[in-house]
Amino acid sequence: MKNAERSVDxxxxxxxxxxxxxxWAILVLCFLVVAADGFDTAAVGFIAPSLVLEWGVTRASLGPVMSAALVGLGIGAVAAGPCADRVGRKTVLVLSVFFFGAWSFAAAHASSIESLTVLRFFTGLGLGAAMPNAVTLMSEYAPARIRAVVVNAMFCGFSCGLAIGxxxxxxxxxxFGWPGVLVAGGVGPIVLTVLLILLLPESVQFMVARQGADARIxxxxxxxxxxxxxxxxxxVSAESQASRKGQSAPGLVLSSRYRFGTLMLWLxxxxxxxxxxxxxxxLPTLFRDTGFTGQNAALMTSLFPLGGVLGNLCVGWxxxxxxxxxxxxxxxxxxxxxxxxVGRGVGHQIWLGALIFVTGTVVTSAVTSMSALAASFYPTRGRATGVAWMLGVGRIGGVAGALVGAALMSMGWQFGxxxxxxxxxxLIAALGLYVMTKRAMREEPTQDEAGATVAAQLGH
Structure with missing residues (x-):
């Protein structure tokens, strides 16, 4: 009993x-997971022109293929969070990476639009499960003083995956034809699965919350x-003790303590x-409508994502x-x-190009940083669920963005x-986060929530 009573948070x-x-090794592994996610998410966009030529289909008929993975992403994210809070972040992450790699490999052998759509849906399920668990695991191994910049640095892998793709x-x-892209998108994650099994640890906070793993910790x-x-x-873990009340992870995320913040994060x-x-x-269509040539429209559009990596790191810092x-x-x-x-700068190409670059940098960093904020908002018991559900709801916003754009184009709305x-x-997003933060900072910490108050989690 000499040292048995010594506790380590x-x-x-x-x-x-x-x-x-x-x-650093955990960061690199999670970065690779997100990079593989980015590659496979965008894979259909890379192969679409080849599918049109080889299968003799119209671009419009590829719509279900394009959206199938997004639907799977949303479902996978919503389902994976509670699973990870129950069985562990590493377990679900390893399975999800193997899952989307295997289905991407299978999709390389599709012979029709219908079969490719189904296989892309299953690929999306794995993709949706991987991202939130990488965020959760990385956030639980990052010191609080650099957590946001570490999580945002991990998210830079998505842009790298797009570029590599x-x-x-x-x-x-x-x-090798279009199947070569999907084969590469399958083999890479399957190889990465082996590295994750061998090198990636389970979250120590999760193991504390589950108890009985002191030797592993x-x-x-x-x-x-x-x-x-x-x-x-x-x-021990102060926040795990604070949230250990027999409540399920979904119940915690939607409890009176976290419900308002959850809704504002979703919004x-x-x-x-x-x-x-x-x-x-x-963007390419908008630029073409303002008189840009196809080449100049593509060049202007390419400026939008370029600053994402720098923006992620700066906002995280x-x-x-x-x-x-x-x-x-x-x-x-x-x-x-x-x-x-940007809406007022159409006539000046250099000025417009600079604005598009800065706008892309700020938009990308705002969206990316939401995951770091969500990971800090929820305690260990519900963190994977909270992050995953926010990402799942956000995918609906992504689909809505594409549909709203199509509606605006059909109504003849112009660039400005x-x-x-x-x-x-x-401004709605800004207001939601401001109100959420103000409300959190007003709340007084109770004795049993000393280690996991929302006010402390949202700021310093």
Whole structure:
């Protein structure tokens, strides 16, 4: 009994340590998961022209194929969160990566629009389950002082996956045809699954919440701090104790304590993805309608995602130093101001190009940073569910963005009017996050919630 009573709070311990090589390895693995997610999410867009030529179908007939993965993404995200909060982040992450890799590989052998649509739906289920669990696991291994920038750095993998997909497709399709892209999108995740099984640890916070894994927790913490001495220690987590009341993860996310914040996160993420997907899908058409050539329209559109990596890191860095909710709310206000400016800058190509680049940077970083905010908002018991459900609801915003864009185009809306309208969802997102943060900061911590108050989770 000499050391049996010594307790170690695992999150406080992680917060007190430098970011170790072991945590860098976790970041790299999660980055690769998100990169594979980005590659496979965009795969159909890369192969669509080849499908039209080889199968003799119209572009319109590819609509179900394009949307099937998005539908699967939403369902996969909603289902995976509660599973991860019950059986573990690593387990669900490994299964989901293998799942979307296997179905992508199977899709390479599709012989009709119908079969490809079904296989892309199943691929989407795995893709939707992977992202929220990568976010949750990474956030639980990142020290609080740098959590937002670490999670946002992990999210840069999505942009890298998109870029790699474009480059790889340009080489694979001429040599192996369109199936080569889907084979690459299947083999990569399957190989990555082996690395995840061998190298990725389970979340120590999850293991504390489940209890009975002190020896495993000690081995993991020694990899973060090799000089640490944990013999006979009992591992605890203040936020896990605060949220351990027999409540299910979905029940916690929708409880009176978290319900308002949950709805505001959903609202803000929905609006953010509505803006992002409307612009990424319809910018080329909008530029063509204003008199740009096809080449210049493509060039202007390519400026939109270029600044995403830098924006993610910058906003994450600021979130780690100031109130995260207010930082993202201010970022959405910047989005509103920028889309209004873009709508007025059509006549000046250099000025317009600069505005498109900055707007893309700010929109991308606002949307990406929402995952870091959600991971900080929920306690361990409901974190995977909370993050996953926000991402799932956000996918509906992405679909809505594409549909709203199509409706505006059919009504003959012009460039400036479309961009002016986008200021509305940006301001709605900003208002939702501001109200959420203000309400959270007013709440007084109760004794049993000392380690997991919403006010502490949203800011510093």
């Amino acid at each position: 695992v999150q406080a311990f992680i917060d007190s340590q430098r970011f170790s090589p072991f945590q 474009g480059v790889a497709s340009a080489w694979l399709i001429p040599h 000690a081995r993991i913490l020694r990899r973060i701090a090799p000089l640490g001495r944990f013999d006979g220690c009992r591992f 803000a993420y929905f609006m953010g993805l509505l803006i992002y997907y409307l612009l990424t899908n319809w 600021v979130m780690d130093r100031f109130n995260g909710g207010r930082v993202i709310a201010f970022t959405y206000v910047l989005v509103a101001a920028l889309v209004l400016l 009017a479309v961009f002016g309208l986008l200021a509305v969802p940006a």
